[in-house]
Amino acid sequence: MHTPDGFLHPWMAALFLALAAAWAAFAVRRARGTLTESRLRLFSVVSAGVFAAQLLNWPIPGGTSAHFVGGAFAAIVLGPHLGALSVAVVVVVQALAFGDGGLFALGANVWNMAVVEAYVGYAVYRALADRSEPLAVVAAGWIGVTAAALSAGLQLGLSPAFGYELLTVASVMAGGHLLLGIGEGLGTLAAVRFLSTAGGDDRVDAVEGVRA
Amino acid sequence: MTGVSFARRGWSRRALLGVLVLVALSPAFAWGADAVGYAEPLDNAAEATGATAAETTINPGAFPEYSVSGVGPYLGTLLAGIVGTGLTFAAAAGLGRALRTD
Numbered sequence: 343m344h345t346p347d348g349f350l351h352p353w354m355a356a357l358f359l360a361l362a363a364a365w366a367a368f369a370v371r372r373a374r375g376t377l378t379e380s381r382l383r384l385f386s387v388v389s390a391g392v393f394a395a396q397l398l399n400w401p402i403p404g405g406t407s408a409h410f411v412g413g414a415f416a417a418i419v420l421g422p423h424l425g426a427l428s429v430a431v432v433v434v435v436q437a438l439a440f441g442d443g444g445l446f447a448l449g450a451n452v453w454n455m456a457v458v459e460a461y462v463g464y465a466v467y468r469a470l471a472d473r474s475e476p477l478a479v480v481a482a483g484w485i486g487v488t489a490a491a492l493s494a495g496l497q498l499g500l501s502p503a504f505g506y507e508l509l510t511v512a513s514v515m516a517g518g519h520l521l522l523g524i525g526e527g528l529g530t531l532a533a534v535r536f537l538s539t540a541g542g543d544d545r546v547d548a549v550e551g552v553r554a
Numbered sequence: 555m556t557g558v559s560f561a562r563r564g565w566s567r568r569a570l571l572g573v574l575v576l577v578a579l580s581p582a583f584a585w586g587a588d589a590v591g592y593a594e595p596l597d598n599a600a601e602a603t604g605a606t607a608a609e610t611t612i613n614p615g616a617f618p619e620y621s622v623s624g625v626g627p628y629l630g631t632l633l634a635g636i637v638g639t640g641l642t643f644a645a646a647a648g649l650g651r652a653l654r655t656d
Contacts, residue, residue: 343596348610374653382650383566387573389646390639394576397620397635398583407592431646439641440634441615491595498599503608511599518595540568 343411343487343494343519344436344451347444351501358497359449365457366430372423381420388416389428391533393435400525408522411455414463414486415530418479419537426460450497459490463530476531483530484523491519577635581628584620588627 350358377385392412399407412432417425430452436442443451463486470478495515499508519526593601600606611618617637622630 343594345596346609347612348608349600349605370653377650377654382647382654385650386643386646387566387569390643391569391573391576393642394573394580394635394639397580397631397638398576399587400583401586401590401592405592406598407587407590407594427649428646431649432642435638435642435645437615438613439615439617439638440620441611441613441618442620444610445613494596495599498596498605501605503605504599504603505605507603510602514599514602515595518598522595536572537569540565540572 343455343491344433344443345447345454345494345498347446349444349498349501349503350447350450351503352446354497354501355444355446355450357449358453359446362430362449362452362457365453366427369423369427373427376421376424381424385420385424385428388419388425388537389431392416392429393432395529395533396432396436402522402525406518406522408519408525410526410529410533411459411487411490412530412533413455413459413490414467414479414482414526415533417460417464417486418467418482418530418534422461422464425464426456429456429460432456450494454490454494454497458493459486462486462489479531479534480527482527484527487523487526488516488519491523492516573639577632577639580620580635581632584628584631 392415395410395412397409399409401407411429413426413429416428419425420428433443433452433455434448437445437448437451463482466485467478467482470481492512492515495512496508498504498515499511500506504511600609617634620631620634620638621627622633625633
């Protein structure tokens with residue numbers, strides 16, 4: 343889902359660079375002072391884990407492939423602001439050190455994978471957690487990544503490189519990830535469960551996230 | 555508000571071990587991706603609209619496409635994965651420390 347350089351119209355790239363910068367300033371203000379020592383470690387570990395998980399491209403029968411994005415996972419574990427910042431760190435490292443995602447498209451990629459997936463995923467999780475926590479976690483990953491793909495599809499579909507074929511691009515992106523997103527949902531559940539298992543059962547330091 | 559629990563000492567070491575397992579698997583996934591040649595939906599959308607030729611690379615990065623110059627592709631993926639995971643951990647830790655007020 344990493345948009346490279348050359349795909350977005352310059353005004354679109356500039357708009358999302360500005361939006362991502364404004365969001366980052368907001369999220370930093372909200373997250374500032376909430377980091378205890380254990381939450382700081384969790385923030386670092388989750389960020390590293392999302393980077394590592396994104397290395398794995400899963401081939402899906404039918405001819406497509408997908409990798410775990412992790413926005414919903416990070417938001418559930420860390421809360422939406424810190425969770426989105428965690429994925430933003432991953433996206434910035436990928437763009438700068440590995441050329442994965444364009445430099446001018448960095449704002450759009452942060453917006454889609456960090457902001458949209460984290461906040462939409464977290465909202466879905468909160469809406470469903472009282473009914474069934476596992477279902478809420480799976481739905482958060484599934485709907486979160488589909489929303490992120492739709493956001494990317496709208497950006498690309500309004501760009502001349504894609505012939506302004508908004509409907510085609512948005513449907514390929516959102517439709518594709520609506521199916522692939524089931525894997526994101528299951529991966530989100532597995533990641534939350536793994537982290538909880540690694541930590542044990544007795545809560546010491548309550549954080550703005552899920553007790554899986 | 556609920557929360558993930560971290561009562562057991564060494565949870566972060568266990569979690570990082572899990573992260574390293576993912577990194578260790580990355581060459582196998584890179585091989586699998588090459589073997590099946592599948593594309594992501596973004597690539598499919600670019601193909602469907604003729605946008606593929608518009609892609610440019612302004613910054614290839616020190617490890618373009620998760621490769622290491624002079625090293626085979628799968629070992630390169632592994633090394634790039636190790637470097638990237640460490641870089642991400644360090645960047646997040648640095649940002650987190652900057653955000654702490656105490």
